[in-house]
Amino acid sequence: MKHRKLFAAAATTAALALLLTGCGAGGSSGSADPTNIHPTGDIKPREISWLLSRPADGGVITAMKQIADEYAKDHPGFSLNLISTPDRPSYIQKYETLAAANQLPELFDTDATPFAQKLAKQGKMMDATALLKDLGVYDDYRPAALNYQRFDDGSLYMVPFEFQLEFFWYNKALFQQAGVQIPTSLDDIPAMCTKLRAAGITPIALDGQDQWPLERYMSYYPFRTAGPDYIQSLKKGDAKLSDSTGTAAVNWLSTLGTAGCFQDGFSSTGYSDAQASFTSGKAAVYNIGTWELGSLATDKLDPAIRDNIDYFTLPVTKGSVTDANEYVSPSGIGMAVNSKTYDPLVRDFLSFALKRYPAVYAATGALSPTTNVSTTIPANATPLYQRAVDQANTVGDKTAMPWDTQLDPTSNTRLQQELTLLLQGETKPDEFISTMDGVIGENGPKAFK
Amino acid sequence: MLPQRSRLSVLIFLIPPLALYGIAVLLPIFQSLFLSFFDWDGISPMTFVGAENYITMLTGDTVFWKAFGNTLGYVAICLVLQLGGALIVASLLTLLRRGREVVKTLYLLPAVISTVAIAFLFQRVYSLDPVGLINQVLAFIGLGNVQHAWLSDVSTVLAAVSIPEGWRFTGLYMLIIYAALLAVPAELEEAAKIDGASWWQTFWRIRFPYIRPVWITTTVLATTNALRGFDIPYLLTNGGPGQSSELLTTYMYKTAFTSTNYGYASAISVFVVIECLVAVGIIFLILRRKADA
Amino acid sequence: MSTLSLHRATSASATERPQPTSRRPKRNLQSRITGIIVAAIVIVQVYPLAWLFITSVRTEQDFAGGNPFAFPTQITFDNYARAFANGNLGLNILNSLIVTVGAIVVIVFLGMMGAYALQVLGFRFSKFVRGLFLIGIIVPVQVALVPLFVDYAQAGLLNTYQSIIIPLAGFALPTSVYLFSSFYEYIPSEIYEAASLDGAGPYRIFGQITLPLSVNTMVTVAMVNSIFIWNDFIFANTFVLTDGLKTIPLGLQNYIGAMGKVDWTATFAAVCVSITPLLLVFLILNRAMTYSLASGATKG
Helix, strand or coil: CHHHHHHHHHHHHHHHHHHHHHHHCCCCCCCCCCCCCCCCCCCCCCEEEEEECCCCCCHHHHHHHHHHHHHHHHCCCCEEEEEECCCHHHHHHHHHHHHHCCCCCCEEEECCCHHHHHHHHCCCECCHHHHHHHHCCHHHECHHHHHHHCCCCCCCCEECCCCCCEEEEEEHHHHHHHCCCCCCEHHHHHHHHHHHHHCCCEEEECCCCCCHHHHHHHHHHHHHHHCCHHHHHHHCCCCCCCCHHHHHHHHHHHHHHHCCCECCCHHHCCHHHHHHHHHCCCEEEEEEEHHHHHHHCECCCCHHHHCCEEEECCCECCCCCCCCCCCCCCCCCEEEEECCCCCHHHHHHHHHHHHHHHHHHHCCCCCCCECCCCCCCCCCECHHHHHHHHHHHHCCCCCCCCHHHCCCHHHHHHHHHHHHHHHCCCCCHHHHHHHHHHHHHHHHHHHCC | CCCCCCHHHHHHHHHHHHHHHHHHHHHHHHHHHHHCCEECCCCCCCEECCCHHHHHHHHHCHHHHHHHHHHHHHHHHHHHHHHHHHHHHHHHHHHCCCCHHHHHHHHHHHHHCCHHHHHHHHHHHHCCCCCCHHHHHHHHCCCHHHCCCCCCCCCCHHHHHHHHHHHHHHHHHHHHHHHHHHCCCHHHHHHHHHCCCCHHHHHHHHHHHHHHHHHHHHHHHHHHHHHCCCHHHHHHCCCCCCCCCCCHHHHHHHHHHCCCCHHHHHHHHHHHHHHHHHHHHHHHHHHHHHHHC | CHHHHHHHHHHHHHCCCCCCHHHHHHHHHHHHHHHHHHHHHHHHHHHHHHHHHHHCCCCHHHHHCCCCCCCCCCCCCHHHHHHHHHCCHHHHHHHHHHHHHHHHHHHHHHHHHHHHHHHHHCCCCHHHHHHHHHHHHHCCHHHHHHHHHHHHHHHCCCCCHHHHHHHHHHHHHHHHHHHHHHHHCCCCHHHHHHHHHCCCCHHHHHHHHHHHHCHHHHHHHHHHHHHHHHCCCHHHHHHCCCHHHCCHHHHHHCCECHHHCECHHHHHHHHHHHHHHHHHHHHHCHHHHHHHHHHHHHHC
16 A cells, blocks of 8 residues: 555645646746836845856957956946857757746846747846936947847847948959859859859858858848848748748749859858868858958968958849848847846946947957947958948948847747758758748747737 | 565655656656646746647647657667677677777777767768768778768768767677677587587577577667667757758757747657657567567 | 577587687687777777877867878867866866766665665565656656756756756666666575564664675666766756856867857867766776676666
8 A cells, every 4th residue: 555655645746846837937927117227225236147148258258357347346246247158059048948947147148039029028128228228328329230139019128239240251262263253133143153163162151050151041032122021021920931022032042052052061061160161262152240350351361362352242132122231230149137136236237337348349359339439450450351340330221130030939940941951952942932831820920929 | 575674664765766766757757748738938828728739749740750750760770780780799709819808998988978079079070071081981992972961961861860879889788798698608509510500590599599688678778778869969960951860859859948839849758758668668579579489 | 499409508518629620720710800800890989089089189270271080290289278268177077076976876875775675675566666667767868858947947956966966866766776676686585584583673784784785786886877977968958057067068068159160179179188087987997897887787
């Protein structure tokens, strides 16, 4: 009889635990008012944490460490604990699970994803518009940098810390060797690839392993032919890939595949290998943002090809609804402020840090998300560096949003998988379209209710 | 049984291990079953959906069935490598006169390396651009035309992610089988040889029946371990290209922790539990029946 | 089958190993071929490891530009410096050590207790409990991820050493129980009876007889499990959220930078550092380890 009692006890415990799970999780646990940016009370210095996804030795972390040290001098007992997970997929998983466990720290990074929007709706993040306006820094920001962080309804919950431009870097010597010109239209790219291939050159180096670079190519054609709104209706299931915009985009991608635009085995090529393929003069084109200026526009570059490197911006299409100066100009992953732990100290630190940040950050040679400072060009820069930095001032209003921050995670994962298959010629455009329309139709509307 | 045991003493010894086991293993299985009837993203309230997750999974989810097929392929390749490889090497080892200990040690070495390190390693081994180990060897022996991005081709990727898993534990299974082979009485084999039995006959009629119990254990171990396979496909290809190397475990993981669809992920978990129980049942059925025949 | 073996056995004893000298050259050739095959297999098995160590002392340029599988043109230890500078290798190793030791202690002691209750004390439903334990051997660990995550979040156990130790120990416990009970089968019941007559109760018998006799099995259990626990990726990856608790596999994962950028040579240096402790233990305890792995698995 002993064991039966025992088993009954175990079952009761199990049931109890399940009950707890059902009731406890998920509820908004009495978070503070996300617009109350003036909490009452004294500033009591303590350690605050920032869960972030940025390179450990990069400009943002370096600048914020310096600023936190400065702040700590006047506020003994204060420290900023930076917990960085640079690998983005791991980071997203970490932050989403922490959110589920209701254990997010004072500050955390997130893109304007559907998941983040749910958190915002539950009042778990501070209203960034109100916060930045109250601190008197709102107008310093580049509108494009803030727009990148906004949710579809225009609300702003994340603060940008970077401003990047994504270019097509190319090797002039290889272009000349193959007798190709800079493409003026996206439709020129397949022909360009064919010619480069014929000359024995890898046309475009692609980091296929990390998925997001290929997903950029998915977003280009619709951005030109239908503008930035297309993805916003696509992700909700309102637009379909089977309509003319979508079909044109998918067919274009498919021709990139048949023209052999990307190196063989691109789907298992990593970031560093793709970049090395370009910087060693093997590949002719490489699509990457200004965060790589340090590798692509300084004397770190192999002298043999240093002077052959140049860049062009996203080509337009016939009847393009967006201008040539509008392309992917992300302000990086944004920082959200946890409303549950928001208090006078957090406010005071942010006030100090956000005012101080642009100058410190621009001194590292990076583009500030604000317009009130100018970037220090490093001593070892090539002339391209200055040109790229100046380009930031000519960027148009509309920005091409990376689709991985827009789609619901299930559709996004599936899109990334199917894109590889499409580009490798494993699936036909029409199969691709019907698969993706099915997946988005099933998951999109649910995610954006 | 001890004569002076009391009910209390049994409980004192039994409760701590059973409690840990209950919390870590049994309770989660029950919870998976429970969660699998809900729709839940971790931050919104849970909603009861009945058997909907199971219906979607079994009837409408092509990725699920693809992953199931891949899992079977993965297990098959791992078993061939681990059990076949182990049996061959163990048999060769019994013929060896010197250096058995060294071979055993070297052969077991990969088992001590973490899967993250193995994934890093094999990424370079399979790579095409820059040319990786396998493609270099191919070029060296004059087969440059079959050079390949092994992890990008949908037809080779499943084998490519299974091989590291097989590679890493062959040594372990080899040790087990080797120990069993040593226990086969030498007189039996000598006698068979003298009677003119070929090596194969000796092996099949004398050695193998003798080690059958160990063989069953090893098969069960290798199968359940292969069904648990997760780390290497997850780290090496993340299931790609497409879903060509997606296993049920990696699909379950992504559904839970990327799509934050905990209910659906739990339904997959429940399926995995059933699948494992069935697999072990089948192994016992086949190997036992052979023993009776 | 039985008649056949009987026949073989008798003929074996009749011809007491004659070993004619004329057959020796053939045997030599055969064993040489075997030796070559075994050597080839061992090279395939070990070469990737050697490559790992060679790469860790290459210069970055040598690795990126040149032939990554040739011998390095020059040897550098900068990679190790970068590996230590960019990561928290020391901390990672310490964390792995804490988790491994913690889990092993739990596995060994609870395994012994469970086996003692099942095998030595015995009770009516011991078969049922054994069956219950069998589930843990069969079911894959991933099943526990989501529920445990939810439970830990409730109990505030996320991001603690316990959160990794509990499932690792829980899933290893069944094999441990089986190993100990199959060993306890061999302890003659006379010993217990004698002790009982001397008035020893179940606790004293456990402490004074069973425990001291179990030392060998304890070593086996500890060794079989330490490889798996030291290298566990999935539980640590799911339940550890901050850098301070990262174990070696997670620490290595940290070398993948933003957007997927990897410093390969430093990563391989880190890999080499991370496998060294276990490798050393393995090589030092080589004999005991191979023995216990084999015996452990066969008995289990």
